[in-house]
Amino acid sequence: MEIFSDPSTVLLATLIALVFAYFNYKFKRSSPFRGKNLPPGSYGLPLIGESISFVRAQTQNKTVQWIQDRVNKHGPVFKTSILGSKVAIVTGQAGNRFVFNGGDGALSLNQPKSVTKILGKYSLFEITGPRHKLIRAAIAAFVTPESIQRYLGDMESVIQKKLFKELEGKDMVYAVPLMKTIAFNVICTVFFGLPDDDDERDELLKDFSTTVKGAWAVPLDFPGTVFHRALRARKRLDGNGEPLLEDEILDLSLSLIMASHDTVTVVLSLFIRQLAKDPEVFQKVLEEHKEVEKAKRGREGEKLSWHEIQMMKYTWKVAQELMRIDPPVFGNFRLAERDINFDGYDIPKGWQVFWATSGTHMDNNIFEDAFKFDPSRFENPTRSYPPYTYIPFGAGPRVCPGADFTRVEILLVIHHMVTEFQWTQMVPNEPITRQPVPLPAKGLPIILQPANH
Numbered sequence: 001m002e003i004f005s006d007p008s009t010v011l012l013a014t015l016i017a018l019v020f021a022y023f024n025y026k027f028k029r030s031s032p033f034r035g036k037n038l039p040p041g042s043y044g045l046p047l048i049g050e051s052i053s054f055v056r057a058q059t060q061n062k063t064v065q066w067i068q069d070r071v072n073k074h075g076p077v078f079k080t081s082i083l084g085s086k087v088a089i090v091t092g093q094a095g096n097r098f099v100f101n102g103g104d105g106a107l108s109l110n111q112p113k114s115v116t117k118i119l120g121k122y123s124l125f126e127i128t129g130p131r132h133k134l135i136r137a138a139i140a141a142f143v144t145p146e147s148i149q150r151y152l153g154d155m156e157s158v159i160q161k162k163l164f165k166e167l168e169g170k171d172m173v174y175a176v177p178l179m180k181t182i183a184f185n186v187i188c189t190v191f192f193g194l195p196d197d198d199d200e201r202d203e204l205l206k207d208f209s210t211t212v213k214g215a216w217a218v219p220l221d222f223p224g225t226v227f228h229r230a231l232r233a234r235k236r237l238d239g240n241g242e243p244l245l246e247d248e249i250l251d252l253s254l255s256l257i258m259a260s261h262d263t264v265t266v267v268l269s270l271f272i273r274q275l276a277k278d279p280e281v282f283q284k285v286l287e288e289h290k291e292v293e294k295a296k297r298g299r300e301g302e303k304l305s306w307h308e309i310q311m312m313k314y315t316w317k318v319a320q321e322l323m324r325i326d327p328p329v330f331g332n333f334r335l336a337e338r339d340i341n342f343d344g345y346d347i348p349k350g351w352q353v354f355w356a357t358s359g360t361h362m363d364n365n366i367f368e369d370a371f372k373f374d375p376s377r378f379e380n381p382t383r384s385y386p387p388y389t390y391i392p393f394g395a396g397p398r399v400c401p402g403a404d405f406t407r408v409e410i411l412l413v414i415h416h417m418v419t420e421f422q423w424t425q426m427v428p429n430e431p432i433t434r435q436p437v438p439l440p441a442k443g444l445p446i447i448l449q450p451a452n453h
């Protein structure tokens with residue numbers, strides 16, 4: 001190399017190396033983590049850490065790759081710094097088991113500062129101990145199969161009404177906002193009993209959507225950033241400084257809406273997309289729903305029964321497979337309340353710990369040919385997957401209580417879509433983007449016709 005033959009360049013390079021070595025030594029000596037066996041990995045840039053590359057990977061739906069690159073380099077446990085916090089990312093079945101069970105009592109669900117700022121300190125994802133138990137039990141009781149049967153008819157009515165209103169006379173529609181509106185209205189009616197005022201609900205939905213987008217954005221608060229817009233939208237939901245709602249109720253409602261409607265929107269949108277591009281799956285789903293219609297003969301115009309919902313088994317397997325490959329919740333944070341050790345690595349008090357679906361969902365040793373879309377992998381009742389490997393709803397004491405609710409809502413919407421309409425995608429190969437949930441980047445425009453099957 002030519003440049004190293006110049007003595008002044010060699011001197012300069014040596015000086016720079018010495019200065020770096022000195023600061024590195026000083027930093028290590030004064031580091032609060034001195035003597036600890038921290039997980040391998042890099043914190044990235046000062047202040048923002050690896051937030052930009054993490055958020056960019058999410059936007060391009062490459063978070064699986066982002067994690068896998070680091071797993072390949074450092075192993076299943078590695079450190080980084082994202083969204084304003086130092087984070088240990090823990091992947092794989094053993095890691096999932098450790099995190100979901102609270103890391104020997106040391107992990108709480110507290111979120112990084114940016115998420116807490118948006119969702120509030122009383123959000124479902126912050127509260128712990130007896131308060132969490134109480135509120136979790138109240139929500140869970142409302143979404144058991146027995147409870148769902150009581151409002152099944154109301155759920156179907158909202159879905160039918162919204163589908164009819166949004167699709168009547170249209171030959172083209174954006175499926176993502178349509179599914180969002182449906183999921184949001186189901187929640188407004190069933191959970192909150194809000195008056196059936198379309199304009200007011202539309203305004204609310206706009207502010208909720210902006211707020212939720214900010215929760216996992218780079219936490220830079222100045223005009224123009226997603227985070228800034230989210231804080232303003234949250235303020236509007238709070239009534240511009242004159243609280244319409246007590247802080248605790250607002251935080252809880254916001255986090256419940258976030259937990260329940262964005263996630264369902266994802267599965268519904270990806271389902272509509274899958275049916276548009278996969279005739280084989282479409283045919284199998286359609287046949288199942290024709291059987292349901294046959295069972296309903298003589299009761300046309302009435303609501304679907306609980307028994308008829310249970311007939312939609314293949315449809316649910318398609319949803320399960322969609323959630324394996326593109327899980328609405330890619331992973332989530334915990335907070336180390338004290339120093340802990342996992343797999344030989346020290347995770348210091350105050351660090352976030354992040355679990356990630358992709359560590360097991362996309363592992364060929366667990367899910368054969370993991371990148372292939374194949375709902376039949378869930379069909380074989382003798383081949384169940386090991387615990388803590390299929391985790392779209394999480395696991396352990398904080399597992400999602402909304403899985404049955406989700407299943408019923410998805411089955412109802414897909415039933416009405418496939419029996420009443422047929423559609424084609426306007427943007428073939430439309431990419432998926434995560435903000436923070438995975439959705440078709442252009443809103444999934446579809447050309448729609450009444451069903452002729």
Ligand code: HEM
Binds near residue numbers: 267392394405
């Ligand atoms: C496709 C739909 C859904 C998916 C993929 C999903 C996923 C998840 C996941 C992964 C967690 C656990 C987070 C963690 O442990 O870090 C969770 C928690 C939660 N989910 Fe869901 N969810 C869905 C729908 C719903 C619905 C419809 C409800 C409404 C009842 C709901 C309510 C909740 C609540 C209240 C929690 C917090 C539980 C706790 O901390 O004790 N979710 N969800």
